[in-house]
Every structure is written in structure tokens, then in C-alpha cells.
Amino acid sequence: MAAAEGLEILAIGNAIVDVVARAGEDFLAHHGMRKGTMRLIETGEAERLYAAMPPGQESSGGSAANTAAVAALAGARAGFVGKVASDQLGAVFAHDIRAAGVRFTTLPLVGGVPTARSLILVTPDGQRTMNTYLGAAVAFSEEDLDPAEIAAAGVLYLEGYLFDPPAAQQAFRRAAAIARRAGRRVALSLSDPFCVERHRPAFLELIRDGVDILFANEAEVCSLFETGHFEIAAAAARQAAPLIALTRSERGSVVLAGVESIVVPPEPTIVVDTTGAGDAYAAGFLAALAAGRGLASAGRMGSIAAAAAIAQLGARPHTDLRLRLTALEEAGG
Amino acid sequence: MAAAEGLEILAIGNAIVDVVARAGEDFLAHHGMRKGTMRLIETGEAERLYAAMPPGQESSGGSAANTAAVAALAGARAGFVGKVASDQLGAVFAHDIRAAGVRFTTLPLVGGVPTARSLILVTPDGQRTMNTYLGAAVAFSEEDLDPAEIAAAGVLYLEGYLFDPPAAQQAFRRAAAIARRAGRRVALSLSDPFCVERHRPAFLELIRDGVDILFANEAEVCSLFETGHFEIAAAAARQAAPLIALTRSERGSVVLAGVESIVVPPEPTIVVDTTGAGDAYAAGFLAALAAGRGLASAGRMGSIAAAAAIAQLGARPHTDLRLRLTALEEAGG
Numbered sequence: 001m002a003a004a005e006g007l008e009i010l011a012i013g014n015a016i017v018d019v020v021a022r023a024g025e026d027f028l029a030h031h032g033m034r035k036g037t038m039r040l041i042e043t044g045e046a047e048r049l050y051a052a053m054p055p056g057q058e059s060s061g062g063s064a065a066n067t068a069a070v071a072a073l074a075g076a077r078a079g080f081v082g083k084v085a086s087d088q089l090g091a092v093f094a095h096d097i098r099a100a101g102v103r104f105t106t107l108p109l110v111g112g113v114p115t116a117r118s119l120i121l122v123t124p125d126g127q128r129t130m131n132t133y134l135g136a137a138v139a140f141s142e143e144d145l146d147p148a149e150i151a152a153a154g155v156l157y158l159e160g161y162l163f164d165p166p167a168a169q170q171a172f173r174r175a176a177a178i179a180r181r182a183g184r185r186v187a188l189s190l191s192d193p194f195c196v197e198r199h200r201p202a203f204l205e206l207i208r209d210g211v212d213i214l215f216a217n218e219a220e221v222c223s224l225f226e227t228g229h230f231e232i233a234a235a236a237a238r239q240a241a242p243l244i245a246l247t248r249s250e251r252g253s254v255v256l257a258g259v260e261s262i263v264v265p266p267e268p269t270i271v272v273d274t275t276g277a278g279d280a281y282a283a284g285f286l287a288a289l290a291a292g293r294g295l296a297s298a299g300r301m302g303s304i305a306a307a308a309a310i311a312q313l314g315a316r317p318h319t320d321l322r323l324r325l326t327a328l329e330e331a332g333g
Numbered sequence: 334m335a336a337a338e339g340l341e342i343l344a345i346g347n348a349i350v351d352v353v354a355r356a357g358e359d360f361l362a363h364h365g366m367r368k369g370t371m372r373l374i375e376t377g378e379a380e381r382l383y384a385a386m387p388p389g390q391e392s393s394g395g396s397a398a399n400t401a402a403v404a405a406l407a408g409a410r411a412g413f414v415g416k417v418a419s420d421q422l423g424a425v426f427a428h429d430i431r432a433a434g435v436r437f438t439t440l441p442l443v444g445g446v447p448t449a450r451s452l453i454l455v456t457p458d459g460q461r462t463m464n465t466y467l468g469a470a471v472a473f474s475e476e477d478l479d480p481a482e483i484a485a486a487g488v489l490y491l492e493g494y495l496f497d498p499p500a501a502q503q504a505f506r507r508a509a510a511i512a513r514r515a516g517r518r519v520a521l522s523l524s525d526p527f528c529v530e531r532h533r534p535a536f537l538e539l540i541r542d543g544v545d546i547l548f549a550n551e552a553e554v555c556s557l558f559e560t561g562h563f564e565i566a567a568a569a570a571r572q573a574a575p576l577i578a579l580t581r582s583e584r585g586s587v588v589l590a591g592v593e594s595i596v597v598p599p600e601p602t603i604v605v606d607t608t609g610a611g612d613a614y615a616a617g618f619l620a621a622l623a624a625g626r627g628l629a630s631a632g633r634m635g636s637i638a639a640a641a642a643i644a645q646l647g648a649r650p651h652t653d654l655r656l657r658l659t660a661l662e663e664a665g666g
Contacts, residue, residue, distance in 0.1 A: 019425075021432075022651065055402070055429040055649065058391035069388070088421040088447065092352075096388040114421065313646075316388065318355065 007079040007103065008290035009071050009283075010153035012175055013064025013162050014137040015082030015106070016116045017089040020128075020313070021056040023121040028129055035123065036274075038130040038192045040164060046133035049119050058089070059314055060096035061118060063191055064159035066276050066315040070283035070305055072101035074321035076290045079103035079153065081175075083144060085136035089115040100316065106144050109136040120275070126310075128275035138165040142174050150175055151182035155213070155286055160191030160220075163199040173206065180210050187213035189282055190220035197223055207240050214241040215282045218248055243295075245302065247281050255299045264299035267307035276315025280305040288325060301325055340412040340436065341623035342404050342616075343486035345508055346397025346495050347470040348415030348439070349449045350422040353461075353646070354389040356454040361462055368456060369607075371463040371525045373497060379466035382452050391422070392647055393429035394451060396524055396612050397492035399648040403609075403616035403638055405434035407654035409623045412436035412486065414508075416477060418469035422448040433649065439477050442469040453608070455646075461608035471498040475507050483508055484515035488546070488619055493524030493553075496532040506539065513543050520546035522615055523553035530556055540573050547574040548615045551581055576628075578635065580614050588632045597632035600640035609648025613638040617654065624658060634658055 028035055031049060041049065060069075068080040080097055084090030086108040093115060097104045116135035120128050140162070150156055156179040162168045176186045188203075188211045190196050196203060203224060207214065214237060218230050225236040230248075234256065237244045244256040252266040284305030288298040304324050308317035361368055364382060374382065393402075401413040413430055417423030419441040426448060430437045449468035453461050473495070483489055489512040495501045509519045521536075521544045523529050529536060536557060540547065547570060551563050558569040563581075567589065570577045577589040585599040617638030621631040637657050641650035 050428060053428075053432060055393065055432045056425075057647065058425060060388065092389075092391060095383060095386075099386060099388045314390065 005077065006152040006154070007149070008077045008154045009068065009157055009286050010079045010081065010150060010155070011064035011068040011157040011159070012081045012172070013159035014062050014116055014132075014134065014165070015065060015084045015093050016062040016118050016132065016137065017093055018059050018061035018118050018120050018315070019050070019053070019056045020059070020120045020122060021054045023054060023123065025123055028121060028123065033121070033129045033131065035129050036127045037194050038118070038132055038161070039194070041131045041133050043133065046117070046119065046131070049131055053119060053121070058092070060093045061315055063161055063189065063279050064157060065097055066279035067157060067189070067283045068102045069097060069100040069316045070280045070309070070321065071287045073317070074284055074287035074301070074305060074325050076287040079149065081106050081144060083136050083140035084108050085112060085115045086110045087114050089117065090136070105146070109139045112136060112139055122273055122313075126271040126274050128273065134165055138167065140165055140171060141167040142171045145171055145175055145178070147178050150178045151184070153179070153184060154290060155185045155187050157187045157189070157282065157286065159189050160195050160199070160203065163195065163202055169202060176206065176209065185212040186210060187215065187282070187286065189278065190214075190216040190224060193219040193223040196220050200224065211241050213243045213245070215245050215278070215285075216247070217278055218246065221246055245281070245285055245299065247278055247306070252303060253281065253299055255295050257295055260295070262296050262299055264296070264303055267303040269307035269311045271310055273313045274310055276309040277306045279315060280309035280317065284321065287321070291325060297328055300328060304328070338410065339485040339487070340482070341410045341487045342401065342490055342619050343412045343414065343483060343488070344397035344401040344490040344492070345414045345505070346492035347395050347449055347465075347467065347498070348398060348417045348426050349395040349451050349465065349470065350426055351392050351394035351451050351453050351648070352383070352386070352389045353392070353453045353455060354387040356387060356456065358456055361454060361456065366454070366462045366464065368462050369460045370527050371451070371465055371494070372527070374464045374466050376466065379450070379452065379464070382464055386452060386454070391425070393426045394648055396494055396522065397490060398430055399609050399612035400490060400522070400616045401435045402430060402433035402649045403613045403642070403654065404620045406650070407617055407620035407634070407638060407658050409620040412482065414439050414477060416469050416473035417441050418445060418448045419443045420447050422450065423469070438479070442472045445469060445472055455606055459604040459607050461606065467498055471500065473498055473504060474500040475504045478504055478508055478511070480511050483511045484517070486512070486517060487623060488518045488520050490520045490522070490615065490619065492522050493528045493532070493536065496528065496535055502535065509539065509542070518545040519543060520548065520615070520619065522611065523547075523549040523557060526552040526556040529553050533557065544574050546576045546578070548578050548611070548618075549580075550611055551579065554579055578614070578618055578632065580611055580639070585636060586614065586632055588628050590628055593628070595629050595632055597629070597636055600636040602640035602644045604643055606646045607643055609642040610639045612648060613642035613650065620654070621658060630661055633661060637661070
């Protein structure tokens with residue numbers, strides 16, 4: 001994939017290796033976790049928690065990285081920007097995202113902290129609770145951006161989690177400014193209700209400065225607009241950005257564009273592991289848009305990709321999503 | 334678990350992290366692999382093959398290590414001896430085996446080659462083809478043995494793969510000699526037909542010097558006695574060791590002891606991933622013996638553990654095997 005070709009989707013986020021283990025609700029309670037959310041942990045706690053965890057499985061993760069991988073699976077030209085360390089887990093991360101067909105050229109951090117990892121507990125109901133040690137991701141900065149790559153990409157996709165490492169916020173805003181100046185679209189995913197709580201003013205400012213596509217689930221959009229009512233939050237979101245996709249778990253999703261509202265049904269699936277559902281939804285949605293499809297098809301493709309992610313362990317499905325997108329097209333969806 | 338308590342099963346083998354990815358038969362053919370077998374690869378080939386592989390999942394593996402983990406799951410006091418490096422994958426290996434309830438105290442290699450890994454391709458039929466880079470496992474030597482631990486363990490379990498790293502062979506023989514002198518039983522798993530081919534005279538010598546329990550599948554025992562006929566190989570095995578358990582895939586297993594022959598039916602299961610089936614069989618068999626059960630029950634418990642390993646991705650099942658062993662006992666099996 002030559003840079004000259006121009007990516008359809010360029011995602012920026014924390015480069016993280018997931019360590020996934022099964023655990024009961026009691027394990028979560030004992031370690032003070034809130035089920036289904038992400039919390040940041042420091043080195044000491046990461047070590048204590050890992051020692052207490054059952055045997056795990058490691059795989060490449062990170063919200064925007066998952067989105068880039070699934071978008072590539074759906075046939076989009078996708079790239080990812082994020083910081084790993086020059087260590088074994090960093091090599092694993094780089095291998096996996098490239099093997100998924102995603103362009104990834106960010107230089108690894110040498111001689112600093114190790115690659116970020118998220119200690120993830122999957123409870124019997126399929127929900128994931130994440131404990132993230134940011135590691136090398138905190139070294140991500142403006143220097144890791146390639147302005148030409150950003151200016152050439154159709155959509156710049158930013159994950160909200162990247163607001164957590166301090167230097168990354170600056171890079172985040174700079175990347176958005178480059179994309180806007182080049183006439184490209186900026187997409188933002190809110191990532192997690194507590195992430196929104198940590199960075200609410202910064203999120204609102206970024207959106208006001210020009211976010212073209214906003215992705216959020218119910219808890220996140222409610223947290224952003226400080227309301228307990230989904231309809232109120234949705235109305236506020238409609239005013240804030242030209243295109244909004246709000247995911248609602250088993251109730252599917254709602255796509256809002258100006259005065260238009262499209263209700264998208266969920267794709268039937270069995271629930272094995274819900275993580276990556278939102279990442280995959282954004283991937284399907286953006287891949288469909290990149291393929292020239294309308295908003296209703298984009299929403300449907302989001303649901304299809306999310307269902308594929310939910311039906312298996314791990315955030316990056318194996319399903320041939322390119323085929324699904326083509327089938328959707330043939331059906332005139 | 335205090336060393337003074339004495340382990341029921343002490344396993345010695347290569348300490349390996351598995352990198353598992355799905356691939357078609359064409360990928361195997363293109364890279365010159367023989368499906369269902371293990372081959373050794375050097376650093377250069379490991380790098381080339383990894384670069385060509387689809388995205389993977391990492392988890393702790395190693396044949397004897399899997400056996401120790403599954404034996405612990407079935408309620409046995411199990412330990413493992415094997416060499417990792419002092420790196421991220423080594424830490425992952427150590428965490429997982431300890432979290433499985435296995436005693437593991439071997440010191441990691443510092444400043445040498447990295448932790449061993451096996452690049453594993455799972456074909457659509459559920460079979461695994463392994464490409465193992467031995468890494469730090471080649472540094473395993475007699476110095477890593479704790480004679481007191483070996484002398485106190487009920488069964489010393491040796492994996493055939495450990496004949497591949499040259500210094501390990503010496504350690505292998507020394508461990509067996511310590512166990513015999515202490516009046517303990519020595520068990521040997523043949524691991525792989527090509528491993529048997531590489532080390533046939535050494536295997537035969539070790540067995541002649543006193544292996545009490547021999548585990549093998551059809552291909553391995555046929556390779557050991559250089560015959561294409563299972564019945565001939567089984568008859569030769571009966572002469573060679575006091576207790577032999579021969580696994581026959583969907584035909585179950587056969588337990589041979591002196592003039593006695595016990596045919597054990599397979600446990601019905603769906604085939605997701607066959608690796609670890611032999612490791613789990615040995616674990617169930619030995620855990621049942623450690624619990625004071627007879628040979629028929631040991632064979633049944635081997636089948637149950639193997640079925641649990643086959644029904645899921647990964648070599649170490651999550652099923653409550655302790656419960657299964659208790660249930661078997663209540664049924665008078």
C-alpha cells in the first residue's frame with residue numbers, strides 16, 4: 001500500500017496488547033472493577049492484578065487499532081498510528097495489525113517503558129472489564145504524525161482513549177487540524193463513559209472545532225451531555241455534529257444526520273464476548289461509506305461487523321466482511 | 334505448595350509460548366510443512382514464517398507444561414521444570430502455568446536467546462501444524478534440576494520433545510535416574526513421530542533403562558518400533574514397559590499392562606482444535622492414578638480430559654476436570 005495511494009481510513013489510538021482471561025463477578029468485585037468499563041492502572045497495580053489473574057491469552061487490541069483491522073477485513077484501505085515499545089509485545093502488535101492488511105509505520109519507542117497492555121476479565125455474561133497499563137502509549141506525540149498521510153486519508157478516525165496519555169491530546173488536535181485543512185473528514189469515538197467523564201471539556205471542544213462523524217454508545221453519549229435520558233443526549237448530539245452513529249446493544253443503532261434519523265436493527269448473533277463490538281461497528285460503518293454506500297447501508301454494515309465481533313472471543317473477527325458488504329450492495333441495502 | 338509436601342506429577346519439557354493462527358492447507362504446502370507434525374526452525378526461518386503468518390493469538394504451551402496444567406485442573410499436585418528467558422513471553426509463560434496451579438521454579442535464562450515459541454497453523458479440519466523455535470529451551474540443563482523435588486514426586490513425566498535441545502538429553506537421563514533411585518515412577522511421552530525418528534536409539538535406551546509408563550499415539554509407537562502395523566507396535570511396546578497407554582484419535586485408546594489389555598472408548602466431542610489432546614490424555618490418566626484409581630478409570634479420565642481439550646481453541650481446557658474425576662469415582666468407573 002503506497003502512501004501516495006491515499007488511505008480511506010486512518011485510525012489513531014493507543015497501541016495495546018490484550019491479556020484476556022475468564023473470571024467471575026466476584027473477582028471483579030474483589031479488585032474494585034466496574035464491569036464493562038475501562039480503568040487505567042499503574043505499573044504496580046498492573047503487576048499485582050496480573051499475578052492474581054487466571055491463565056490468559058494474548059492478542060493485539062486497542063480500540064482504534066481494532067477498527068482499522070476490521071475495516072481492512074471489510075475491504076477498506078486502512079492505516080493505524082500508535083506507539084508500541086521495541087519489545088516482544090510490540091513486535092506482536094505490529095505483526096498482527098500488518099497481517100490484517102493495515103498500514104502501520106509508527107516507530108517503536110526504544111529504551112523506555114514497555115508496550116501497553118490491557119488486563120481484561122471476561123465474565124460469564126460475555127462482558128469485558130478492562131484494566132489498562134498505558135506503557136509506551138504515553139510516549140505518543142505530534143512527532144509520530146505524518147502530515148502527508150493524514151492529508152491524503154479520506155477519514156481520520158480518533159479514539160477517545162487517546163485523550164488519556166497527556167502528550168497524545170496535543171497530537172490528537174494537531175491531526176484533526178491537518179485533516180480539516182485538507183478537506184478530509186474527522187471521526188471521533190467516545191470509547192468509554194468514564195473516559196468521557198475524565199475528558200468531557202476537551203471532547204466537547206474537539207467536537208465544536210469540527211468532528212464530522214461521532215460514534216458513541218448510550219452510556220457514552222449520555223455521559224458527554226450529562227443526562228440520564230438517551231433521547232435528550234441524542235438531540236444534543238444531533239446539534240453537535242453533522243453525522244452521528246449511536247449504538248444501543250441489543251436494540252441496534254441510530255444514525256442521525258441533520259433532521260434525518262435512521263433506526264438500524266441489530267444483526268442476530270450469539271453473545272460470546274462483547275468487546276470490540278463498538279470498534280467493529282465503526283469499522284463496518286466507515287468501510288461502507290468508503291465504498292460509496294448510503295447511511296442506511298453504513299448502519300447495516302456496522303451491525304454486521306459488530307455481530308461478527310460479538311460471536312467470537314477476541315475483538316477482530318475472521319468473517320469475510322468484504323463479502324458481506326458486497327452482498328449488502330447486491331441486495332440494494 | 335511446599336516442596337516438602339511432594340508433588341504427585343512432576344513434568345519436564347520445553348517451555349514454549351504458542352502463537353496460533355488459522356491458515357488453509359495451501360499455506361502449509363507453500364511453506365513445506367507436514368500437517369499435524371512439529372518441526373524445528375531456526376531464528377531466520379522463524380522470522381520469515383512469522384512475517385508471512387496471519388494475525389495470531391499467543392498463549393502458554395509446551396507439551397509437558399500442558400500436561401502439568403491439565404493435571405492440576407484435574408486436582409493433582411503438579412509441578413513443571415523448563416527454561417524460559419527473562420523476557421515478556423517468559424513472564425507470560427510463568428504467569429500462566431502458576432495461575433493454573435502448577436509449581437514452577439526453574440530460573441529464567443538472563444542475557445541469552447529469547448523464550449521459545451511455536452508458530453502454529455490451525456487448518457479448517459482442526460489440526461495443528463507446529464513450527465518450533467527452541468530459543469531459551471536450549472539452555473535447559475542438569476543445573477535446572479532439583480534432585481529433592483524429583484525424589485519426592487510420585488511420577489516424573491518427560492516429554493520426548495525435550496530430546497531436541499542437546500543439553501536437555503543429559504538432564505532428561507539424570508532426572509530419570511534420580512526418580513528411579515528414589516523408587517518413583519518414570520513416565521515418557523513420545524511427542525511426535527518425527528521426534529521419534531530424530532531420536533529413536535536414545536528413546537529405546539531410555540525405555541530400556543526403566544520407563545514405567547509410556548504414552549504414545551499410533552504414529553509415534555509405529556515410528557518407535559519401525560513398523561506400519563499398530564498391532565505389531567503395540568505388542569513390542571507391551572514387552573518394553575510395564576504400563577503403556579496408546580491413543581488412537583476417534584478410536585479412543587488402549588491401555589496395556591503385562592498380559593492385560595483395556596480398550597477405552599473415546600469421549601464424544603466436537604473437534605475444534607486437536608492440539609493438546611495427547612497432553613491432556615496423559616494428564617487425565619496420571620491424575621486418576623494419583624487419586625488411587627485403577628487403569629480403566631485412568632484411561633476413561635484420559636479420554637475425558639482429551640475431549641475437553643479438543644472441544645476448544647487452545648491446549649488447556651477450562652472444564653472442571655476435578656468434578657469429572659469425582660463423578661467418575663462415584664459411578665464406580
